[in-house]
Amino acid sequence: MKFLHTSDWHVGKTLKGRNRLEEQAGVLREITQIAVGNDVDAVLIAGDLYENAAPTADAQRLVVRTLLQLAKQDIEVVLIAGNHDHGATLEAYKPLMDIAGIHVYGQARPAAKGGVHSFRAKSTDERVNVAVLPFLSQRYAVRAAEIIANTPSQNVGAYDQLIRDVLDNLTGAFTSDAVNIVMAHLTCTGGVFGGGERAAQSIMEYHVPAAIFPVEAHYVALGHLHRRQTIPAACPVHYSGSPYAIDFGEQNNTHVVCLVEASPGTPAKITDIPVTAGRRLRTIEGTVAQLTADPAVYGEDYLRLVITQPAYAGMRDDLLEALPNALEIRIHPDHASTGATAGIATHQPTKTPAQLFSDYCHSVGVSDDRVTALFNHLHDDLTRSTARS
Structure with missing residues (x-):
């Protein structure tokens, strides 16, 4: 069969x-x-x-x-x-x-x-x-x-x-x-x-x-x-x-x-x-000029952009106008600054809730496996019920 x-x-x-x-x-x-x-x-x-x-x-x-x-x-x-x-x-x-x-x-x-x-x-x-x-x-x-x-x-x-x-x-x-x-x-x-x-x-x-x-x-x-x-x-x-x-x-x-x-x-x-029907997801890296030079090359792919130049006012609008399928825009850490970055994320690793909680416990001097286990249990309850609440 x-x-x-x-x-x-x-x-x-x-x-x-x-x-x-x-x-x-x-x-x-x-x-x-x-x-x-x-x-x-x-x-x-x-x-x-x-x-x-x-x-x-x-x-x-x-x-x-x-x-x-x-x-x-x-x-x-x-x-x-x-x-x-x-x-x-x-x-x-x-x-x-x-x-x-x-x-x-x-x-x-x-x-x-x-x-x-x-x-x-x-x-x-x-x-x-x-x-x-x-x-x-x-x-x-x-x-x-x-x-x-x-x-x-x-x-x-x-x-x-x-x-x-x-x-x-x-x-x-x-x-x-x-x-x-x-x-x-x-x-x-x-x-x-x-x-x-x-x-x-x-x-x-x-x-x-x-x-x-x-x-x-x-x-x-x-x-x-x-x-x-x-x-x-x-x-x-x-x-x-x-x-x-x-x-x-x-x-x-x-x-x-x-x-x-x-x-x-x-x-x-x-x-x-x-299975080929799904749209491709791509992460591409470069300056604004490099990324927008030939938008047609990306077809219908959904894009995550990593920008290798300092941000400037209006950068996000420029990118989205040329690349409407860009779903995420990040500034490479080597070019991140405090100015003109509204709506643009810096390219930093994302931590899980468990890792963030572990960091917090370490910062306040708490080291107890029971506390960690209880957090995991509560987080499990929350993630299963969030969509229904």
């Missing part, structure tokens, strides 16, 4: 205030065309369909339309919630989605209560078992009291053990006569960031080793890290990566969907199929 593995659509994502819904629609159309053109039995979407937990009506309309188009082609559609999605809301629509042939898993559940989605492949009539593991926040792995009392390494162990326990339960339902698949939204130890992930829900206590996946799995379809990559393990463990550049940190990534062919007792064959 054949299936398509994709993840991290982040529909509704804007970039420096620029609406990207039309671009995202093009990406999803291309994914649908790839699925139909390769006559796949299923499409597995490993989380983060949306950019935030309260997507706009237009974002939801685009995603639902795409899922229905796939289902109408007699393709089994299976999806899980990521850390950007609101799992409970996805669960609320599950009964309706099931009727449409779209199988939604917003929250983790044991195998006996629907944690393994099984179906027959239309092309071969082979049985397929998909163990589904939506994103699990650390607060479900370690109670608040344990976060206060435990050391960071103990908390890592607790999260690791929770994921192991859940997977042991789910994969216990695997059968030798079927294609057995794990689909999860999480960070594997040693995985490389794509550049646009939420650090607070990707590192700290949130990573697990790929060794937790059983050798019986024909394929492990992961979401969360935006870079296409394979994680060494006893079975095939793959991140499909995001199908377009989510942020400038991902401008050099390769964007694909994974076409997987598998049969019971046969190793999976994985083929990367490029």
Whole structure:
């Protein structure tokens, strides 16, 4: 049987205030065309369909339309919630989605209560078992009291053990006569960031080793890290990566969907199929004269400009007039000054909230792992609820 593995659509994502819904629609159309053109039995979407937990009506309309188009082609559609999605809301629509042939898993559940989605492949009539593991926040792995009392390494162990326990339960339902698949939204130890992930829900206590996946799995379809990559393990463990550049940190990534062919007792064959509909993100460096000499060379690319000359009054207006797709303008540190820089950022490294909090603690003489762990816990709660507040 054949299936398509994709993840991290982040529909509704804007970039420096620029609406990207039309671009995202093009990406999803291309994914649908790839699925139909390769006559796949299923499409597995490993989380983060949306950019935030309260997507706009237009974002939801685009995603639902795409899922229905796939289902109408007699393709089994299976999806899980990521850390950007609101799992409970996805669960609320599950009964309706099931009727449409779209199988939604917003929250983790044991195998006996629907944690393994099984179906027959239309092309071969082979049985397929998909163990589904939506994103699990650390607060479900370690109670608040344990976060206060435990050391960071103990908390890592607790999260690791929770994921192991859940997977042991789910994969216990695997059968030798079927294609057995794990689909999860999480960070594997040693995985490389794509550049646009939420650090607070990707590192700290949130990573697990790929060794937790059983050798019986024909394929492990992961979401969360935006870079296409394979994680060494006893079975095939793959991140499909995001199908377009989510942020400038991902401008050099390769964007694909994974076409997987598998049969019971046969190793999976994985083929990367490029997704080209997304607009390219580019960081370019030079003086104003150099950057604006030939605007046509940048095409429709979104640009981040790094200016290698001192700022002057009206510089931003000059640049945007010539390069309307410039979404960010920075002054190179070697040329930064205090004058005439309104609306232009200096090119300084961006620190994560955790790093900023660590710097503050150091400045006031506080060194306590429990305080750091509590901050991480509170930041996790905030980042998951901001879009709903």
